[in-house]
Amino acid sequence: MHISEAEWRIEKEWLEKVLKEARRQLDENRALKERIKQDGIETQREMWQDIGSVAKDNGLDQLVDFMQLINTMKIQKSSHEFTKKLEEKYEKILLSPYFGRMDFVEDGEENAEKCYIGISNLITEDYEFLVYDWRAPISSMYYEREIGDASYECPEGTIHGKLTLKRHYKIYNGKIEYMFDSSLKIDDEILQDILGRSTDSKMKTIVTTIQREQNRVIRNEEYKNLIVQGPAGSGKTSVALHRVAYLLYKHRDTIKPENIVIFSPNDIFNDYISNVLPELGEENMFQTTFKEYMHTSLGNAVTKESYSEMMEYILDSKNKKTYQRRINNIKFKSSVEFINILKRYVSYLEKEYSRFTDIIIKDKIIIPSKDIEELFYKDYAQLPLKRRLQKIKNRILYLIEPYEKELVEEVSKEMNDSDSSMNQAENMKHSAAVVRNKMKDVYDAIHQMTEFDLIEIYKNLFEKLELFSEGLINHSTEINLEEIKKYTLENLQAGVLYYEDQSPLLYLKGVLGDLPETSNIKYVIIDEAQDYTPLQYEIFYQLFKSANMTILGDLNQSINPYMNVGDYENIAHIFPKEDTCRIDLTKSYRSTMEIARFTSRLLNKEATHEWIERSGDKPIIIGYSDEEEINKRLVEDIEKYKEKGYKSIGIITRTVKEAKEVYNFLKDKTNVHAILKDDDEYISGTVVIPSYLAKGLEFDVALIYNAGDEHYNCEEERLLLYTACTRALHVLCIYYSGELTPLLREAVDMETVFLS
Ligand SMILES: Nc1ncnc2c1ncn2[C@@H]1O[C@H](COP(=O)(O)OP(=O)(O)OP(=O)(O)O)[C@@H](O)[C@H]1O
Structure with a gap:
């Protein structure tokens, strides 16, 4: 729609007003930043002076003064950081303060409010919103609604009214390059312009042209879990990152970047996406890969095959004699049946764990095995295996402590009688060493009972594979259990840990209670979701039970034919219907x-x-x-x-x-x-x-x-x-x-x- 000259003049005047206010706030912020810096220098000077006068006699008072100065410095540092961030924000605003406008007449009002939408809010001292942040509740209409009746949700409830204008701008270096009105969705013209450009950089924001279906993913908070399926180039990754920015804005008092984690396919991709949040004025969330998490958690005791090594094998070893054996192994370990086998094995371990022996000191049973069993099967039965064993170990150590002390005293006395040249401290040290040696068998027995070796546990599963797979495997399929068993044991024996064995190990480690807590994570984003197996989703669930999950993928881009999710139905039991919303993106933006x-x-x-x-x-x-x-x-x-x-x-x-x-x-x-x-x-x-x-x-x-x-x-x-x-x-x-x-x-x- 054509924009008249008069309208251009009004727009330019408005832009001037916005830029003037942004400049004013920037100057004010710079002055504040400078003041904080000077205060910081002053605090440091005071501290050095005080250090100069450090004297033993000044005692606690001086320590208290020091602590106060350190606290003041901490506050000054974070205030300085804050003003630095604000400075960056104003600098961005001065280049391009907004990209959209909508005029909204709220029901019951006569005049329309002009709402300009940009990367961040710009509010005057009189609380006039010159620019609304794209994530503000009112801004949702910009992405969602057309001219006519419209409404938006805000903490006070639903606000109804009418949209009378939607305008799009390109403002570059503080100048309007173009603007136009559109009554419908964000116009394809801008999209064409953006998508037609050549790119030589990392991923960029899409904030000016977020599409309605994408906006619904970004702002969806009705469900704990979101599963987003979309074709190649439909903006899944972009949407995921804008969703993070949205959550950080909406819940800024409770959610910090470190409470959000994104699982990306690899570090190259992590690097590629790392500019989007900073461009949106936010700090990056915690970025990781499943492989990195798995390799750190499993430790360095065995050499682990990497994902790329496995992919190379799959793609480039078809002529090898062992190829089909390995592929069958990968398929089996990525199957839903194998998850059920693992689950059976875990409940077996919890019920049939029978390694307990009597604790004997000086030929006397100090703790009978049946007491330890009782601790295991009754008192600590609710805890995962590793925690149970840890508790049992602590309990045994506590119970044998008096006997150990008694032994040390006996030895010490004997030594005193036989060698009076030793002083008391030397005597005690020596006696303790003698007793430790005498008790070696007891400690070995405790270790045997309470420590578990994950690889041994995994081997044990394959040694008794028939027991746990009974009735679970359809024998008409190509799976040859005997072959899988032999192959796995051979490799484990040789110290080879193939990629397909690592997730089962991690799963066992998790269910047996041997993974650290992740309760600080509130939101988990899983991108390229098609490339995780159902077992890996079980692990995600184990790790982040209470977190909100956003899972984005494209089943048509399963790069590994044998290790993928298969279908979202395969993970439906982990993400039950009542907590989970599935959204399908239907349009692709990347390619011509x-x-x-x-x-x-x-x-x-x-x-x-x-x-x-x-x-x-x-x-x-x-x-x-x-x-x-x-x-x-x-x-x-x-x-x-x-x-x-x-x-x-x-x-x-x-x-x-x-x-x-x-x-x-x-x-x-x-x-x-x-x-x-x-x-x-x-x-x-x-x-x-x-x-x-x-x-x-x-x-x-x-x-x-x-x-x-x-x-x-x-x-x-x-x-x-x-x-x-x-x-x-x-x-x-x-x-x-x-x-x-x-x-x-x-x-x-x-x-x-x-x-x-
Ligand atoms: N609303 C939008 N406005 C402008 N560009 C967009 C929009 N949505 C997506 N794009 C662009 O489309 C391209 C693909 O986006 P993105 O990589 O997020 O898609 P994807 O679904 O994750 O792709 P893939 O599954 O192929 O990895 C990017 O260049 C992105 O900037």
Whole structure:
């Protein structure tokens, strides 16, 4: 809708007013910051003076003065931090104070209130809201409502009224670049503008163009758990991070960044998303990966296979003799049946734990085994195994203490009688050592009874696997229990801990009560949720029972064919219906229409989602006789796309091995980096990266390296290829040698440029 000159003038005047107020507050804040700094220097000076006069005789008084000074310094430090943060906020406001406006006439009022919406609130001393934070209750209408009747929820209840105007702005460096009105949703024009740009940086905020369905996820607090399913590029990660910002704003008195944890697929991704919250004026929540948590919790006693090592094995060892054995093992350990086996085993351990022996000192039974059993099965029965054993140990130590003391006295007396040259202290020390030695068998017995070795416990499960799997495994399936048992025991014996064995171990550690408390965590965000197994969800639940969970994933992007959630139904028992809301995002924003249509055909099933109407080049598929030809073409294409102005180019290979080869070829010919490990940092520009590490990331140009039938040669890898192709924003180019993988045949049509 056209905006008149008069209206432009009014808008410019308003912007001036807002900027003037922001400048005033910034100056005021700077002055305050300076004052706090000076006060801090003064406190430090006072402290040094006092230290100069430290004297023994001043006693407690001087200590009290010191403590007071230290407290004052602490307060000054945090006030200084606070003013620094405010300064950053005002500086941001001065560049772009708001991006939207809506005029709202509340029922019963005559005039509309002009509500300007920006990254943060700007409120005058007279309590006039010049700008509303995008997370304020009233701002929800900006994302949710159209012109006409509208309402929003706030602590006082539901406020009804009418929206009479919705306006969008682009303000850059304190100047309005453009503005326009739209009566409906946030206009596709702005989205087109934002999405059409080239990107060379980490993930950005989407606050100016959050869509209605996304807003519903961001602000949803009705349910304890949210499961969000959305296609590639539908904004799941963006939504997750904006939700964190929303929660930090809404519950700022009770929720701090350290009360929220996000589980990301790897450290590259963690790095990639790390700018979003700071751009929104918030500190980052605790970012981790399941692998990191698992590896820290399991300790360093055994060598653990990493996730990438397992992926490389799955993708690159098909010709090995042991391949099928290993795959069966992975499948079995990721199955729902195996969870039930583990559960049976845990209840067996709790009921049948029979290691208790009498505690005997000097041929006398001090604590009979039946008393210890009673502690275990009755007194401490409600506690998890590890805690029970710890309590029993403490109890035994307490009960044997008098006997030990008596023994020490006896020995001490004997020594006194035989050697009078020793002084009392030496005598006691020596006697204690003698008794400790005499009691070695007792301590060994206590240790035997009360310590458990997790690996031994896990081995024990496989030694008696038939016992716990009875009736749970459908024997007509391909699972050969005897084979699994043999394979697992062989590997554990050899000190090999495969990735698929680590989650079961962690699960056992957790249920047996040997994991630290995480009760300070109030919200858990699980991104790329499709790639966790049902057992890993059991572990999440164990760890964060009382926390609110937001689980975001895309079942079509399960990069590991054997280790994934399968279906959200598989975790329905963990997240019961009454506590859980499932939301489906239906629109994809990342790729051009041509790429989105191509990738949805690659899925080989009817597309259930839409994509943004943004047009670009057709996807290109180019065939060569061998990889050397592909490499040469890659060099040319990288230069070509760089010249066209694309800033991020991802050369996506199937495996790390392939990525290394391609990188070695390219590195002397063009400016290129490689991301090869899951704990690498995110690098922008031109990068070579294996498919499974590229998940979650995006590139202006995605160049898929060798989709020949010898590479992507089985149906199980369809979703991996899909995930790789969906990384493209503007250009998708697929190279292959020999024959094209059959997985792509359905995807090729008139809209694809096919060169062979
Ligand atoms: N409302 C929006 N406005 C502007 N850009 C958006 C919006 N929603 C998503 N995007 C953009 O779409 C791209 C994909 O977003 P994001 O990575 O969050 O999606 P995703 O669903 O997590 O993707 P994937 O599952 O493929 O990893 C990003 O560039 C993001 O900025």
